[in-house]
Amino acid sequence: MKLGEVRFGGSHTGTPILSPMSNTFVIRNIANDDGSALIGDHGAHVINWAPSGQTSVIWQPKAVRLCAQSAVRGGIPVIFPWFNAGFANGQPTNKTPRHGFARLSFWHVDKESMTDRHIQYTLDTDDVDAALLDQIISGANSRFHAAYDVTVGTELTVALTVTNTGDDSLVYESALHTYFHVGDVTYAHILGLRGAHYLDATVDGFPEREQSADAVTFNGSPVDRVYDTTDELQIHDDVLDRTIVIETAGSSQTVVWNPGATIESGSSDLGETEWRDFVCVEAAACRDHAVTLAPGASHTLSQTIRLV
Template sequence: MSTLPAEPSIESVQFDELECWRIRHGNAELLVARQGAQILSYQVDGQEPLIWLNDEAVFKQGKPVRAGMPICWPWFGNLERNPDSVQAMRQSSEPAKAHGEVRALNWELLGVGEDGDALLVELVLPQAEGQLPGWPHNVALKLSIRMDQALNVSLVSYNGGSETVTLSQALHTYFAVSDVRQISIEGLNGLRYIETLENWEEREQAGDLTFGGETDRIYLDTPNLLSIVDPQWQRRIQVHTSGSNSAILWNPWIEKTRKFTDMAADGWQRMVCVETANVLDDVVTLAPDEMHVMAVSIWAEALPE
């Protein structure tokens, strides 16, 4: 006898200082923090998590959470490493925060509703419309989450001002894996990448990417499908993107993790970041009244026996 899927539900939960929402739809559960509109975890019943919720994450107001899917916007990483057109948008002599201004601000829950068999969740950040510190541009910013057979996340930027705006951005996704030393990333073969750990040299990927040490690479002209192959968990995580032509692959490994106060010493083994991004030459330029959507869909498939 089959059972009907449970009705969608949303409940407010508190993680230390952060207000969050636990959202259930069908057999999937999503955890989202109001701060940063940050997805903290995503898991389908009976399966290992897809999005990694760091056991040692710190949930404090004003402090980005090292877990889930942080939003980097309107620049990625160190502002000084961004193209001049992105740097020129900032108008402040104060040091620029890493990964932009929006991941430590409280967003507003615009709505939750059903669309056929899917559940839609939308969050907006009113401060992006001219009130970000040192970034006085009127760009409406919305995060749309659609839960169906996959987790579909879209970051929508709309230039409501009178001047052209240039930005870089990323959905800095931490994926849960059995052991990063045993996985591989498919879809990168032959791509150019920037090896940030070796003087930002440009190199070319040969074969699938495997991990044997700290990794911090920016891949260029990426295809719209990358796959995380995890033999121990017998699954392939599919990462399908649109509105993005670059990706960052990151794992801190042993030494860097030791410097983190918000990750267990062996936390690096259980995660890999595959970040959907618009960075370097792949920045977004929006004329007045123009919109850009950067999106990623994530789901797991069983590996063949």
């Protein structure tokens, strides 16, 4: 069994959305004979994962910035309870922080259940500032318990289960914003989306289009699409000579994103050429497909990743 943690003290500024138990960031090493992953308590953020003997399948930037007011770049940010700036009543909203508060919160870790293959994090209504709760689609009376399970081995499975602990309906958006490591995105392509309709977020008004080509490819222009599909997908990586298979459950949509050569390049946590090193493919339930839970009901959004 290989379990470990690394603590970084005094590296965050400002007031975190969920106060940490101490002035530290904790990154945990979950490792066994089949694979290993690094996971941070801030955001319950999977930083990387690799099956034994393989290059990491989950991408992390060359410089990983730890800040209570910023999500970690790369890995798998947990998007909850709104996607991007939010969406309600058929219209985009202007909520902050972008992509919700879950990825900026210090989650609780269930140390008793932690093994060399599994870790569970939890986040509850009482952990979050009331002003943030007021922005949930279902409003200030929203109550929830979120459990995030990460299982590490030859496959990686991440599962976000949200339970409505209140007396009123809970309505929210969520996504598992997974950055996949590729040798060069311009020599990679995604299969499994042909015929699917998608919203093109690179164009004002989010026009709907159809995926007519067999593969989604990347040429340095921004790609930001929300597909209405839950089919199994494959990322073919010619440079690393491998195929990544992605299976989802509890998802009604798939988001595909790469910033391209002209967006966010040169930012403090993304080098000028690092856009080539990843593509984001994420299970999502957002916009018109937001989750609605009756009191006491639960919903699980999950993603299982493997190499073939």
